[in-house]
Amino acid sequence: MHNSQKPPAHEPSGNHRAEDTQGSPGPRSGAARRPQNRRRWALGGSLAAVLVVASVAGVTALNGAPAPGGTVATSAAPAATTASATPSAPATPTKRVYPPFDRPAYAQIPGLAAATEPVAATTLDVQAEGTGAEMPEGMMGISFETDVMTDPRFEPGSSTLVEQLKKLHKPVIRFGGQAVDRRFFWTSTNEPLPAWKLVPAFKNDVRPVIRVTPADLERLNRMAEAADARILLTADLGHFDPERAADLAKHAQQIFGSRLLGITVGNEPNGYHFAGRPYQILRPADWDAGKFVTEYKDYSAAIAQNAPGVKIVGPGVFNITWLRGFADLKDPNVSALSYHHYPMSDCGTQAEDSPTINRIMSRAAVEHNRSFIEKMAEVAKGAGLPLWATEGGISGCSGSNETTRTQASALWTVVYAMTAAQAGVGQLDLHGALDACKGGPPTSPLCDSGAYRKPNGVIVGQANYFGMMLVSALEPGTFRKISQSGSENIYSYAISHQDGTMSLVVVNQNDPKVSGQAPITIKLPQAAATATMSQMTAPAFDSVALTRIDGREDAGVPASERAKVPGFVEGTSTLELPLTSGTATVLNFSF
Numbered sequence: 022m023h024n025s026q027k028p029p030a031h032e033p034s035g036n037h038r039a040e041d042t043q044g045s046p047g048p049r050s051g052a053a054r055r056p057q058n059r060r061r062w063a064l065g066g067s068l069a070a071v072l073v074v075a076s077v078a079g080v081t082a083l084n085g086a087p088a089p090g091g092t093v094a095t096s097a098a099p100a101a102t103t104a105s106a107t108p109s110a111p112a113t114p115t116k117r118v119y120p121p122f123d124r125p126a127y128a129q130i131p132g133l134a135a136a137t138e139p140v141a142a143t144t145l146d147v148q149a150e151g152t153g154a155e156m157p158e159g160m161m162g163i164s165f166e167t168d169v170m171t172d173p174r175f176e177p178g179s180s181t182l183v184e185q186l187k188k189l190h191k192p193v194i195r196f197g198g199q200a201v202d203r204r205f206f207w208t209s210t211n212e213p214l215p216a217w218k219l220v221p222a223f224k225n226d227v228r229p230v231i232r233v234t235p236a237d238l239e240r241l242n243r244m245a246e247a248a249d250a251r252i253l254l255t256a257d258l259g260h261f262d263p264e265r266a267a268d269l270a271k272h273a274q275q276i277f278g279s280r281l282l283g284i285t286v287g288n289e290p291n292g293y294h295f296a297g298r299p300y301q302i303l304r305p306a307d308w309d310a311g312k313f314v315t316e317y318k319d320y321s322a323a324i325a326q327n328a329p330g331v332k333i334v335g336p337g338v339f340n341i342t343w344l345r346g347f348a349d350l351k352d353p354n355v356s357a358l359s360y361h362h363y364p365m366s367d368c369g370t371q372a373e374d375s376p377t378i379n380r381i382m383s384r385a386a387v388e389h390n391r392s393f394i395e396k397m398a399e400v401a402k403g404a405g406l407p408l409w410a411t412e413g414g415i416s417g418c419s420g421s422n423e424t425t426r427t428q429a430s431a432l433w434t435v436v437y438a439m440t441a442a443q444a445g446v447g448q449l450d451l452h453g454a455l456d457a458c459k460g461g462p463p464t465s466p467l468c469d470s471g472a473y474r475k476p477n478g479v480i481v482g483q484a485n486y487f488g489m490m491l492v493s494a495l496e497p498g499t500f501r502k503i504s505q506s507g508s509e510n511i512y513s514y515a516i517s518h519q520d521g522t523m524s525l526v527v528v529n530q531n532d533p534k535v536s537g538q539a540p541i542t543i544k545l546p547q548a549a550a551t552a553t554m555s556q557m558t559a560p561a562f563d564s565v566a567l568t569r570i571d572g573r574e575d576a577g578v579p580a581s582e583r584a585k586v587p588g589f590v591e592g593t594s595t596l597e598l599p600l601t602s603g604t605a606t607v608l609n610f611s612f
Contacts, residue, residue: 119550119591127554127584129601132537133561140531140539140602143507147515147525149546151499154443156516158497159251161438161489162193162450163466164412166200167255168231174455174469176240177247180478182455185467186248188482188576189493193282194245195253195411195450197337201288202259202303204230207269217260221300223419238276245280252277253334253411253450258287259303261316263323270328283334283356285411286320287313291338310346317347321354332356337411339363341396348404357447358401361412364390368418376416378429378562382530384509391440398445409448410441414464414485425463426483428559428603431568434488435557435605436528439514443500451485458483484559484568490576491557491605495524501546508539525608533603534561545594549610552596553583557605580609 163186174180186192199222206214211234219227245252254273256266270284287293290313293304304312317336324331334357336347341360348358364386365376373380380386394410401408415424415433424430438449453465458481460473466486471477482490501515501523510530517523529539555577559567570577578584586608589596600606 117548117592119548122551122585122589122591124553124583124585126587127556129538129556129587129604130558130560132601133533136533136535136537136602138535138537140510140529140536141508142540142542143511144505144542144544145513145525145527146504146544147523147546148502148504150502151517152443152502154445154500156442156495156498156500157447159189159191159193159493160442160447160449161189161493162195162251162253162448164195164197164450164452165454166198167196167205167233168200168228169455170196170233170237170241171231172455173240174476174478174480175244177243180469180476180480182467182478182480183244183247185480185482185486186244186250188490190249192248192250192493193253193448193450194241194250195255197253197255197285197288197412198452199288200228200231201255201257202293204228205257206230206232207234207257207265208232209235209268209272215260220259220303224300235272235276238273242276242280245277251280251282253282253285255285255288255337256320258290258316258320259293263319264327266320267323267327270324270331274328274331281331283332284324285335285337285359286317286333287337288412289338289361290317290336291340291343310343313343314346314350317350318352321352325354334359334409334411337361341400344397345400348400348406351404355406357407357409358397358404359409359411360397362390362393362410363414363417364393365415365424366417368416376418376422376424378423378427381415381424381433382429382510382532382562387436387440387512390437391444394441394444394446402445407447408445409450410446411448411450412452413449414451416464421463423563426565427562428484428564428568429562430464431484431488431557431559432528432530432562432603432605434485435491435526436512436530438488438492439512439526439528443514451489455480482574484565487557487568487570488605491555491570491607494555494576494580495526495607496522498524511539511541521612523610523612525610526605527600527608528605529600529602531602532562533601536602538599538601541598541600543596543598543608545596545610547612548592548594549589549612550591551611552586552589553580553609554586555583555607555609556601558601559603562603583609 174182177183203220203222214230214232217230221227241252254269256269266286273281294302294306294308321333324333333354335355336343337359338344339361344358344360365374365381367374398408415430416422441449451466453467454462455467455469456462457473458468458470461468466483466489467480468483469476470479470481495516496518498516498518501517503513503515505513508531512528512530514526515523525543527541531539555571557568557570586596586598588598
């Protein structure tokens, strides 16, 4: 999809306009885990402090009074043997000596020569106090249309897909989208395809029904094992059939085992009937949340009976009213609440939520997204359930726009993911496809470098995939509070890790065509022994296919080899660092 000259290869679901508590259009409107450490941000092994300790002589003072050196007597001396107390020597302060941190300084890409507008000096004062939020492990994932489940490129060795997925730590691979309720037919008994009346997701988009069998699940499991991925499935609710959904769940449980995160019933059921889209209708005009709940209960019961232990993740809606109603069911089969979000989906207009670079890079857009996510998170918190964003992206609009495939989309991905994590979202799956890079959906994080409809199996990451890789490289941990002042286009996130190290993510969303480097002052809660740096860059917001991390076409330099933060001095708790505009930087400190 997403190409004005080509038939849609995939489609984001529903109308993708986020809705607030009153159901009006937006965007204006995992359970925390502490897994074992996986990749060390700190340099290999901690740097031992050298302690210089002086021996302090303490003497007993008369009658328990403090001695001149500050030592308190533990017992009184006999009166007959009273003697003058000898003053104790003053204690020598414990001093930590920091071994030299001999690394070359990180070299940022230079700012554009024409970028002369200064950026306000910005101070990031990292507090010792936590926010109460956790950075989850394996947060990033990719959502695919369900009819992609038959694609042979999921077979390890048949393409470079597994190699790409490995660049995300334990990614979630979710299958759903508009296809699931329209052209997805599951059978474990080799049934013929049904004679369904096809209901397109978009005008003139009538693609064939796809039959998925256990053999397809076996292929996906080999992919999941090779990439260390986890699987999230969706059952067809468009054609009401609880027993078929339960059979899918049973076979998925047998094949995927612990890699199966759960199954969702239907895709965006709140979008099954839009009066303005008669070609898209899956339910009659009286369809509402209550009728959805009635049908959902039959699915939940069938899955519980035929595949005990398989959990339901739902409802996968873009409306908070429906999310709240689903949470209020208190279904014990539900393990997580899920929502979808495409905030800039007013397509082809000049509205505030139409996708442009200026809009997605604005403070207003970030705050709109934060507000929507926090409202969803409040529902999940009240229900005592994790919250997952199982499908989303910048926009659900078809075809290219000025944000697609650009550095701006990579920066948006980092800020959205970190905003979501701080709000309590445990999983974020950006919607994608495996279609051609030229002619396929431009919002997809991955694409095939072959010609249109002639795949060669060489899967590459687009700009937003680099944003996903940067976030995935972060160790799990606890967010710390930051007192920030200065430029409103700079976003910062501090995470304390179990091993005592700390990551500081700084996204400079000032326009690199206009703004020079941003002068950043970082205040740490304690003196740091080491400081390394990694950075996602491109020449400009609108740069296409030029996004890199540390100049590389992958997740960047390994943590143990990263360069030193320029100007860092061992034992300092304050440092000044100019950061190039239009970049996302990860600083890592050991103490």
